[in-house]
Amino acid sequence: MKKELSFALNYALNKGFQIHPDAFKILENVDVKKLEKIIKEIVREKTKQKLFQINQDDLETYLGIKDDPSLENEVKVLLDPTDKITTGEGVKGYNALFSSRFNKLKRIISDRPEARMLKSLTFVKNERSKDDMYVCGLVTTRNSERNVTKLVLEDPSGSFEGIIFDNELQKTADTLLADQFIMARVSVGKNSGFIIKDLILPDIPDQATNKSESEAYAVFLSDLHIGSKYFMEEELTEFISWISSPDPTARKIRFILIGGDVVDGVGIYPNQNKELVCQTIEEQLKKVEGLIDQIPKNIKIIIMPGNHDPGRRALPQPAIPKKYNSGLWDRENVIMVGNPAVVSLNGVKVMMFHGQSIDDIVKTTPGLSYDKPTNVMKHLLRARHLSPIYGSQTPIAPEMQDLMVIEDIPDIFHVGHVHKAQLDMYKGILLVNSGSWQKQTPFQASVGMTPNPGIALLVNLKTFQVFHQNYNSNLDNILQS
Secondary structure, eight states: OOOOHHHHHHHHHHHOOEOOOHHHHHHHHHHHHHHHHHHHHHHHHHHHHTOOOOOOHHHHHHHOOOOOOOEEEEEEEEOOGGGGGOOOOOOHHHHHHHHHHHHHHHHHHHTTTGGBBBHHHHHHHHHSSSOOOEEEEEEEEEEEEEEEEEEEEEEEEEEEEEEEEOOOHHHHHOOOOTTTTTEEEEEEEESSOEEEEEEOOOOOOOOOOOOOOSSSEEEEEEEOBTTTTTTTTTHHHHHHHTTTTOOGGGEEEEEEEEEEEBOOSSSTTTTGGGGGGSSSSSHHHHHHHHHHTSSSSTTTEEEOTTTTSSSOSSSSBBBOGGGGGGHHHHOEEEOOOOOSSEEEEETTTEEEEEEHHHHHHHSSSTTTTOOOOOHHHHHHHTTBSSSSOOOOSSSBBOBBTTTTTSSSSSSEEOOOSOOOOEEEEEEEEEEEEEOSSSSOOOHHTTTTOOOOSSEEEEEEETTTOOEEEETTTOOOOOOOO
C-alpha cells in the first residue's frame, strides 16, 4: 500500500470512520498528491452530517466521476475507402485516377468567382486573346532558373507551359507539388509565350467549427508499433490505466482514435526481425487486442492502418484485413476503417490520415521538415489532396476514382507517421499530429530524427480545448505559437 494512501486511511479511521471496500478501490487510483486533501474534506463534510462511513458514492460525488448520461459517444463513418476500392488496370487505371482527381478538384474550385472564366488549356493556346484568361490543371513540371519559373500544366484537353516573372508568385510556385491541382490567370506575352500572373489553390474556406453538445473527450494516438522492442508498452499501459481511473478528465473520454501503425509489422525494412519481440503479425495484433480489452467499453475506438500494418500498402488503404485478427473486428466498441477516413464524433468531423505522403512533400518542398508536421498538413489542406505526388516514395494505387481528394471539410485533421506530436490551427480546423508510442529507433537516430513519443493528446469536443498526458520525461513544446 502506498504510504500516502495508508496515511489518508489512518486519518479517517482515527476520526471514527469506516471505509467501504468499493471506496477503497477508487482511492487506490487517485493521484497521491490529492489523497490527503480529499479524505480531510470528505471527513469534514460527513462529520457535519453525523455519518461515519465513506462509501463509493461519497468519492464519486466529490471527484465528479459519476458517469454522465449526457456524454454521448455517437460515431458515424462518413468516408471509408475499404468498400470503395476498385483498382483499375495499368495505364487505363491511372488515367481514370488522374481524370477523377482533376474533375473533383475542378468542382471544388468552381465555387470561386474566377472559375466562371475558366477555359481549357487547348482553347487558351489556340485563342491567344489579348485579355487575361483563367485555366486549371495538374502540375506536371516546375522549373526555376535565371529568375524565371516555368510551370507546365495538364488538363484533359492537353498541356500548357507558362512563365512566372513576379518574385512573390515564384515563391508560391516553389511550394507547388508535382501532380497538384492549380488554377492560373494567364496572358499572352510579347514573344507569344504565356505569362502566369496569378496562382489560385483549391484551399479550405474559412468556416465555423462543428462542436459537440456534450463535453465528451477524444484521445488521439498513432504509431504504437506494437511488436517492436522499442514499443513503449509500460507507458501505454500506464496511460490505459489512467483512462480507467477516477480522474475527472479520464471519465469524460468517449473516443480513442488510432491513426495507423498500430503494429510494427513484419518484413517492412531489412533485418526488422532483430528489432521485434513479436515475430508474426498475428502475435502483434493479439497484443493489440489485449490492450484494447483494458479500455472501458463505453469508449468507442476507431482504428485505421498505416504503412507498417498488414494489408495493402498502396493508398488508399482498406481497413486491416479481418483474416489477421477477427477479434478486433468482433468487438462492439471497436470500429475498423481504412486510410484515409472521415468520422463524425458527436457531430464533430474528424479526417484521419496516417500521413505517408509527408515523406515525399518534405523532400521536395523548401521550408518544410519532419520537425513541424502541422506545416505539411496545412500544405495538404491548401492542395485539397492528401497525397498529390505520384511516382515518389508513397505508393498510390490506380483507383477508378481518386479517394485522396479532400472533399469533406473536417473540424479536426488527425495525422501520424512522423512520430512528432504537434498541434496547430488552420482556418478553424484543429490540426493534430499525434506523435508515437515508440522510442527512438536506430534508423531514426542515424538520420537525425528525434521523436517525442509517449504523449497522449486529448480534445474536449465541446470547447476544442486540448490537454495532454505526458509519459515522456523529455516533452517538447508541442503547441505552435
